Amino acid sequence: MTTASIARVLVDSPLPQLDRLFDYRVPDALAAEVRVGVRVRVPLRSAGRIADGFVVELVEHGEFAGALSDIDAVTSPVPVLAPEVYQLARRAADRAAGAASDIVRLAVPGRQARVEKALLAAGPRPPADAVARPALVAPIADYPVGRVESAIAGGARLALDAVPLVTRTRSGDWVGRWATTAAACAVAALASGQSAILAVPDYRDQEQLAAALADVLPPEAVVRLDARQSNPDRYRAFLRCLESEPVVIIGNRSVVYAPAARLGLILIWDDGDPLHTEPLAPYVHSRDAALLRQELQSCALIVIGHSRSTEVERLVEIGWMTAVTPAPAVLPKVIPTAQQPATDRLAAQARIPSSAWQAARSALESGPVLVQVARPGYAPRLACADCGQSARCRNCEGPLAQKSSSAPPACTWCGALAVGWRCQNCEGTRQRLVGAGATRTAEDLGRAFPGVRVLVADGERPLLAVDDAPALVIATRGAEPIAAGGYRAVLLLDGERMIARESLRVAEDCLRWWSNAIALAARGAPTILVGVGGPIASALATWRQSDFVRAELNDRRALRFPPAVRVATLTGTLESVTRAVAAVAPDPVDVLGPVDLGPGSVRTIIRFDYNNGAAYASALRAEVVRSATSRRKAAAVKGPRPPLGPTLRVRFDDIEPFLDA
Numbered sequence: 001m002t003t004a005s006i007a008r009v010l011v012d013s014p015l016p017q018l019d020r021l022f023d024y025r026v027p028d029a030l031a032a033e034v035r036v037g038v039r040v041r042v043p044l045r046s047a048g049r050i051a052d053g054f055v056v057e058l059v060e061h062g063e064f065a066g067a068l069s070d071i072d073a074v075t076s077p078v079p080v081l082a083p084e085v086y087q088l089a090r091r092a093a094d095r096a097a098g099a100a101s102d103i104v105r106l107a108v109p110g111r112q113a114r115v116e117k118a119l120l121a122a123g124p125r126p127p128a129d130a131v132a133r134p135a136l137v138a139p140i141a142d143y144p145v146g147r148v149e150s151a152i153a154g155g156a157r158l159a160l161d162a163v164p165l166v167t168r169t170r171s172g173d174w175v176g177r178w179a180t181t182a183a184a185c186a187v188a189a190l191a192s193g194q195s196a197i198l199a200v201p202d203y204r205d206q207e208q209l210a211a212a213l214a215d216v217l218p219p220e221a222v223v224r225l226d227a228r229q230s231n232p233d234r235y236r237a238f239l240r241c242l243e244s245e246p247v248v249i250i251g252n253r254s255v256v257y258a259p260a261a262r263l264g265l266i267l268i269w270d271d272g273d274p275l276h277t278e279p280l281a282p283y284v285h286s287r288d289a290a291l292l293r294q295e296l297q298s299c300a301l302i303v304i305g306h307s308r309s310t311e312v313e314r315l316v317e318i319g320w321m322t323a324v325t326p327a328p329a330v331l332p333k334v335i336p337t338a339q340q341p342a343t344d345r346l347a348a349q350a351r352i353p354s355s356a357w358q359a360a361r362s363a364l365e366s367g368p369v370l371v372q373v374a375r376p377g378y379a380p381r382l383a384c385a386d387c388g389q390s391a392r393c394r395n396c397e398g399p400l401a402q403k404s405s406s407a408p409p410a411c412t413w414c415g416a417l418a419v420g421w422r423c424q425n426c427e428g429t430r431q432r433l434v435g436a437g438a439t440r441t442a443e444d445l446g447r448a449f450p451g452v453r454v455l456v457a458d459g460e461r462p463l464l465a466v467d468d469a470p471a472l473v474i475a476t477r478g479a480e481p482i483a484a485g486g487y488r489a490v491l492l493l494d495g496e497r498m499i500a501r502e503s504l505r506v507a508e509d510c511l512r513w514w515s516n517a518i519a520l521a522a523r524g525a526p527t528i529l530v531g532v533g534g535p536i537a538s539a540l541a542t543w544r545q546s547d548f549v550r551a552e553l554n555d556r557r558a559l560r561f562p563p564a565v566r567v568a569t570l571t572g573t574l575e576s577v578t579r580a581v582a583a584v585a586p587d588p589v590d591v592l593g594p595v596d597l598g599p600g601s602v603r604t605i606i607r608f609d610y611n612n613g614a615a616y617a618s619a620l621r622a623e624v625v626r627s628a629t630s631r632r633k634a635a636a637v638k639g640p641r642p643p644l645g646p647t648l649r650v651r652f653d654d655i656e657p658f659l660d661a
Contacts, residue, residue, distance in 0.1 A: 007034055007071060008057040009042055010086070012101050016625045019099040022053075023062035027070045034058070034071060037079030039111065041072045054081040054104065078116060080108050080242065082259040084297060089257070091292045095613065096652045097568070097621040098282020106278070107257030112235040119239055140184045142177070142326045152188045152265055152300045157291075157321045159312050160304040164332050164519035164543070166486045173211040174465065174482050176519060178304055182267050183212035185302060186248040190221065194264025194299075195246040199255050199286050201273035203228055207464055208482065209250050209269070217248065225251040225258055253278060253286040256293060266290045267302045272309035272512045273478075283651050287311060306515035307545040310508055310553045311563045317553070323546070332518050335359075336529045336537035356491050356528040357448065360472070363489030363525065364452055368471045370487040371445065372517045374494035376458040376476050377437035378402045382409055382418075386428035391421065400431070404439055441493065442474045457481050477513040486522030495532035504561060504655055507536055507552055511545055560590065562655055566613050568606045568620060569657055571597070572627065572648035577604050580623040580648055584608075584616050605657055613652075620650045 008021040024042050026034045034040065036055055044051050050072055062068065081104060089103035140148045142163050151158050162178035169175060186196040200206050206226060213222050225237045241249055241259045249258050253276050256266060268276070268290055276286040287303065294301040303312050303321070315321040337353050352360075360369050374380075382391040382400040391400040391409070398413030400421070409418040409431060422429055436444065438458050446454045449472060457463035457475040466473055468484040475481065477498075498510050510532075518527045518540065529537055539548035557564040570577045577594055581604055593604035608616055627648035 005031065005034070006059050006062040006068065007040070007055045008059060008062065009040060009053040009071075010056050010081075010101055010104065011042065011044070011051050011053040012105065013051060014099070014102070016099055016621070016628050019093070019101060019625075021056055023064045023068055024071045025068040026058070030071055030074055033074040033077055035077075035079050036083060037081040038077060039075035039080065041075055043069050043072055045069070054086070054108075056081070056083075056086055076111055076113075076116060078120070078239070078242070080111075080238070082242070084263075084293075085257055085259055087296055088289065088293050091296065092284045092289050093282055094621075095288070095292070095617055096282035096284050097617040097624065097650045098284070102281050103257065103284065106254045106280070109235045109238050110231060112232045115232050115236050116239065119236070140181065140188070142181065142330075143324055144327050147324055148185060148302075149188050151302070151322070151324075152185060153192065155264075155294075155298045155300050157294060157301045157315075158303070159308060159316050159321045159323045160302050161308075161323070161325045161546070162304050162306050162519070163326045163330050164306055164515070164521075165330060165523060166482060166520060168485075169211055169215040171211070171215055173215075174484050174486075175208040175212050176482070178269060178306070178519075179205075179208040179212040180215075182209055182269060182304065183216055185265060185267055186213065187216055189265040189300070190217070190246055190248060192264060193246055194262045195260035196248045196265040196267065197255055197258055197260055197263065198248065198250045198267045198269070199253060199276070199290070200250070200269045201275035202252065202478075204462075204464060204479075205269060206250060206252070213248060213250070221247055223247050223249045225249055225255050227252060227254070256286045256289045263293075263297050263299045265300045265302065266294060267304065270305045270512070270516070271303050271312060272305065272307070272508060281649075281651075283654065285653070288653075305512070306519050307508075307512045308549050309512075310505075310549055310556065313546065313549045313553050314563050317550070329543070330523075331543045332521060332527060333524060334518060334527045334529060334541045334543070336533055336541060338531065338533070352491060352493065352528075352530060356530060359489050359526050359528055360491060361449070363487075364449065364470045364472070366470070367468050367485060367488040367522070368466055368473055368483045370480060370483070370490045370517065370520060371441065371472060371474045372477060372480060372490070372492050372494075372513070373436070373438050373441050373474060374477065374498050375437045376439070376460065378404045378407070378433075378439040380437050381434040382431045383434045384423040384426060384428045385430035385432040387423060387426040389423060389425045390434075391418070391431050392424065393418065394421070402433065438474050438476055442472070445472050445474065477517070480517055480520055483520065486525060487520055488522055488525050490517055490521045490525065490527040492517060492527065492529045493531075495530055499532060499536070508549065511536060511539065511548060514540060515545060560607055562653060565590075565607050566610055566616075566653060568608075568616060569651045569654045570604045570606065570620070570648065571601065571651075573600055574602050576623070576627045576648040577602055579626075580604075580620055580650070581606065583619045583623050603657065617652065624648050624650055 005026040007024050007026050009024055011018050038055050040053055041050050042053050085107050089100045092103055093100040165177040166174050167177050167180055182198055189196040223237050223240050244261050246261050271287045278284050316323045337355055363369050380401055393411035395416045396414045398411040400409045400418050401412045402409050438456050442454045442456050453471040455471055455473045457479045463481040465482045492514055521527055539545050570580050590607040594602035597603050
């Protein structure tokens with residue numbers, strides 16, 4: 001064994017007790033194929049199973065003193081797990097008390113043999129002439145001269161306030177100014193011989209970013225890597241990222257794990273969007289993964305948005321990131337206004353104040369008008385017409401809603417039609433509409449503005465762009481299309497309903513939703529914020545969102561809510577959760593709970609300072625492994641036994657328990 005190579009393998013398994021490197025002997029027959037990063041198949045001693053894995057290291061002497069098993073086979077000769085990506089996965093998993101294999105599963109797409117063989121047969125790609133690539137300098141000039149470029153060259157961390165405008169590319173596409181700024185940052189990195197990774201929340205943002213990049217870079221310099229691609233296309237793009245030539249890689253949250261030759265920049269757009277939060281264990285936010293990767297590879301990190309998240313504001317306040325604002329500042333025209341009084345008959349039909357009605361009527365003479373609403377559908381909720389109690393489904397007790405004026409009421413949970421509905425409170429049979437969704441708003445405004453084209457944009461009817469002809473565009477938050485030349489007016493409805501939602505992040509989310517919608521207006525076009533006043537309206541009117549977010553963060557500090565502190569949510573049996581809480585002792589622990597979640601399951605929240613994060617994550621990770629192994633032993637016992645309860649689950653930085661008061 002002294003002369004034979006030993007491969008240290010990360011086994012692809014969801015079992016937490018297998019989250020470590022295993023030593024395997026490299027047989028002579030596979031010595032030429034086994035390399036760091038390749039996929040392999042290895043035996044597991046239990047039940048003679050064969051598992052998939054990745055070679056992470058090749059060493060002469062392993063840590064295991066006993067006899068080693070041989071690697072069974074090399075699945076693919078392509079080294080798909082780059083060393084820096086594994087280091088990032090390990091660091092991110094350790095920070096979140098999770099498994100590295102879960103993150104590697106997000107970072108490395110499933111193998112597509114035909115794609116792989118075709119690319120291997122084609123041979124290496126000829127190097128492109130990086131000097132011939134055009135450079136785009138004007139959008140970065142929105143900021144202090146050379147400030148962003150020097151930060152990219154020096155590997156700095158910036159919190160960039162986006163310019164709230166739309167702009168036209170040379171090819172005629174209209175995109176947000178943030179997209180051209182991101183494209184300019186990518187060009188700056190590429191010009192220095194380094195790759196750039198650009199992460200956005202969803203496909204709408206990705207289309208804008210792709211259009212901005214197409215204006216300044218050849219197609220072969222840009223790689224798209226996102227979940228909407230087919231498996232072969234995604235794997236083909238992933239293999240392109242593994243090549244030695246620097247490229248610009250764009251995609252959604254998991255793109256922060258993409259391999260990149262000589263990585264020089266990671267840029268994240270709108271990090272406050274919940275789509276940046278990974279819904280799979282260990283639930284690492286793309287911003288946190290980017291921060292870890294920036295430390296590991298000393299690249300530049302830019303977080304850009306119209307409104308900062310409280311997480312980014314905290315990093316700015318502690319000096320970990322530097323805030324950069326546009327110079328000179330571009331201030332939108334935002335007009336907060338109250339909801340229409342009962343005597344306002346002129347606008348009652350349109351569900352907006354007369355001032356907003358007049359602004360929309362004037363703007364429609366020259367182009368489109370955006371109307372943002374809170375909910376899709378026709379009536380988001382139905383209630384009993386007699387007693388006013390919320391109408392509920394007879395099958396599952398879910399709330400009833402109506403998708404259109406002609407559609408029958410149906411349950412929003414199970415989809416069952418409310419045929420023969422009867423109120424459980426008063427036995428009434430009549431229902432009334434509560435609230436107005438995008439479809440009903442479109443009908444109301446269509447009657448208030450006869451002869452005007454009305455378009456609806458929501459999750460069921462995606463609309464990416466509209467022309468500059470007069471139209472009323474009714475869109476739910478986050479689904480607003482880009483208008484050619486910008487909207488001539490923006491109406492933000494349902495503000496009072498949005499801000500009244502019980503959530504820890506409600507004010508932060510509303511500020512971000514409204515800021516992104518305002519940024520779609522043409523220069524100088526009015527934005528009417530209906531039914532909202534106070535500090536959040538003042539922040540939008542003066543375009544000083546950072547002041548509001550700073551005050552929000554101070555309130556969170558006083559209450560010890562995230563992101564002022566870190567939190568770990570523990571879910572499982574009372575015994576396993578109690579043992580996990582005790583595992584972090586004797587350190588002082590701020591414990592909330594346990595709270596009963598149902599049969600055999602409880603939840604406890606631990607709050608702690610950031611400097612204790614590594615120790616707590618290590619201790620809780622050990623408890624997860626203990627819980628999993630003890631459950632396995634219990635399952636192996638013969639004879640009758642009580643049903644097994646849920647295993648211990650740990651989630652760091654989870655705000656869901658704080659959503660509802």
